[in-house]
Amino acid sequence: MRALLLVAVLACGCKRDSPAVKADPDGKKLVKTSGVVIHRGAPRVGDRARETRKQSMEMSMLIGGSPSSPMTITMSHDDVRTEEVLAVEGRVVTKLRVTYDSREETSSSGGSGPPVKKPSPVAGQTYVVAVTKSGVEVVDVHGKKLPVSEAVVVEKDYAAFGKEDEVLAGLPDTPLRVGDPAPSLARAFRDRVGGVKELEPEGEVVVKVDKVTNDEVVFSVRATFVAVRAGTLSMKLPITGTLTVRASDGATIAYEIEAPLTIGSGDAGIAMSGTGRMSVSAKRETF
Numbered sequence: 001m002r003a004l005l006l007v008a009v010l011a012c013g014c015k016r017d018s019p020a021v022k023a024d025p026d027g028k029k030l031v032k033t034s035g036v037v038i039h040r041g042a043p044r045v046g047d048r049a050r051e052t053r054k055q056s057m058e059m060s061m062l063i064g065g066s067p068s069s070p071m072t073i074t075m076s077h078d079d080v081r082t083e084e085v086l087a088v089e090g091r092v093v094t095k096l097r098v099t100y101d102s103r104e105e106t107s108s109s110g111g112s113g114p115p116v117k118k119p120s121p122v123a124g125q126t127y128v129v130a131v132t133k134s135g136v137e138v139v140d141v142h143g144k145k146l147p148v149s150e151a152v153v154v155e156k157d158y159a160a161f162g163k164e165d166e167v168l169a170g171l172p173d174t175p176l177r178v179g180d181p182a183p184s185l186a187r188a189f190r191d192r193v194g195g196v197k198e199l200e201p202e203g204e205v206v207v208k209v210d211k212v213t214n215d216e217v218v219f220s221v222r223a224t225f226v227a228v229r230a231g232t233l234s235m236k237l238p239i240t241g242t243l244t245v246r247a248s249d250g251a252t253i254a255y256e257i258e259a260p261l262t263i264g265s266g267d268a269g270i271a272m273s274g275t276g277r278m279s280v281s282a283k284r285e286t287f
Helices: 148-157 166-170 183-194
Strands: 021-023 029-031 048-063 071-089 092-109 116-119 126-132 135-140 199-201 206-212 216-228 233-246 252-265 272-286
Touching (some): 126 148, 183 199
Antiparallel strands (some): 021 029, 048 071, 071 092, 092 126, 233 252
């Protein structure tokens, strides 16, 4: 299942109204009585960041109404990338150097054995992603075209490259306090996830402020999405999670999303049922 990836960079002053504060268990200061304004920063040439991403999915399905044991499928995908901004236009990065420090994919099906590790052709490799007149172009550090096996991976990872980040654009302009709704961010989240092929929102997307610290705002996210793959299966995902944004520049520095899965029949007339769970998380550090 494609996931929900959100990015922005830069630091500037964080505006507050002399809040009364207290310490939370992590040693950070929680804003008690007044809110924090999130400032929208802009990326700069030379900005560098390392992002660690983890995705996993487990499914157990019965196909065709068979009374036999269900089919079990597990998948995971972990990678660590280092990115360096090479060119910008306003708040949009137009050229980026990315190194896949590590990338590992595992999968298993049928419950016949342990998950199988699949080597990735991009692990340990460095690429340049750039916006050109003809679209997004990905080349190696020497400007040469990539082998198909590598191009498929990088082009998929950076399919939204060269556009302003919806989450950054959707951040509220008003001072934020715990419990405040964030409808503009909810719309951005709905549009971003709803833009993924075969994934449609069902009902309201709810985003609220869960915690406000000295330079971080943690939003809680709750939504339901439905995925329908033509001729095969349908899948319902009631999502819950958190999104952590740095107040000084609006950069997304972490997110965690989880959802139980309910699997049903698609439109091919094949009886199918099952359950499962998916999770997606990321942490981003600038340096």
